[in-house]
Amino acid sequence: MKLSVEDFIARWQNLEGGQERANYALFLTELCDVLDLPHAEPAGATTETNDYVFERVVKEAGRDGLASLKRIDLYKRDCFILEAKQSRLAGEKKLAEPADAPTLPGIATAPRGRRGASRAWDVLMMNARQQAENYVRLLPASHEPPPFVSAA
Template sequence: MELEAFLTRWTAREGGAERANYQGFLYELCDVLGVARPEVSGADASRNNYVFERAVRQRRPECAGAPRRIDLYKRGCFILEAKQSRLPGRKNALPGQFEMLEEPVALGRRSIARGWDVMMLNARRQAEAYVFLLDADHAAPPFLITCDVGNCLELYADFSGTGRGYGPFPDRQNFRVYLHDLRDPAVLDRLKTVWENPASLDPTRAAAQVTRGIAQQLAIISKALEARHNG
């Protein structure tokens, strides 16, 4: 799907039920990013590695019950929890979500307000809880994504594999991606990498590569100096 058409379609929406909208939004986001769409889940567990509504259960017998469901899961990449905020005065508006503004609030570039921020924090906590409900052979994914449909995505990363240290990615100034930010090719590329090769975004890996590069250059210089001295 073409980016501007996607932005127009989703930032112009008046909002609807969370589960009526989020799958369509994420399908089209995948098209914009140029990544594969989620698969259809089935009885074959191997088909549940990249799906909507991925079922997870409490591991302790005393907590057994109906499964909980991850909005979107991609094994080895991310857990995504989706929400749908509302504009003031609309049906199901979040209490105290936005202050009165002189200009209408624009979807896709919305300012932060207390109620909205709490909603996104709760989404993050849900995603963090799901990490520890994954199958025992599924490692904690490097990314958690919280999504306000038609407005923004937030990225949290933990490359340790423990799932206990998720923090804003790449930093506190840039972890929140509003839809209008998708016009920046660097932002698009970052999201695509989260979908396809998230481990490559590990800053410690990049630092290690720089260190190896410096060591190789020093070795070359050392050999050149030694050859000059011996010559």
């Protein structure tokens, strides 16, 4: 059953953070439903063919010559890399959101002139963006850098 935008927001807005790995794939799949977009595909054993998947494996060569495996939270070839982070920081009483976040129906925002997010939230999201940008260089040579890199 497809959720309305309002039902999707209501379902996700008041949940505690801290379960990023357990929740991000479900959240993004439901977001695809709301936006009427295709879901990610099941990942296959042959990494090179995983063009729209959660947990896309990329290899990073270490200084010792050994490769370490990294995982892109959501990857769509020629489209985007998305790095997911929890939206509520431990100990916070409300959702961490940037002061200039777009308003959505039914969601109250901080009064103008007030900063709505903590420095810790900024650091979390900047680090997530940097992590996603680093994945671009780890993609196979046959994959073009995607036009969008996102932290959510």
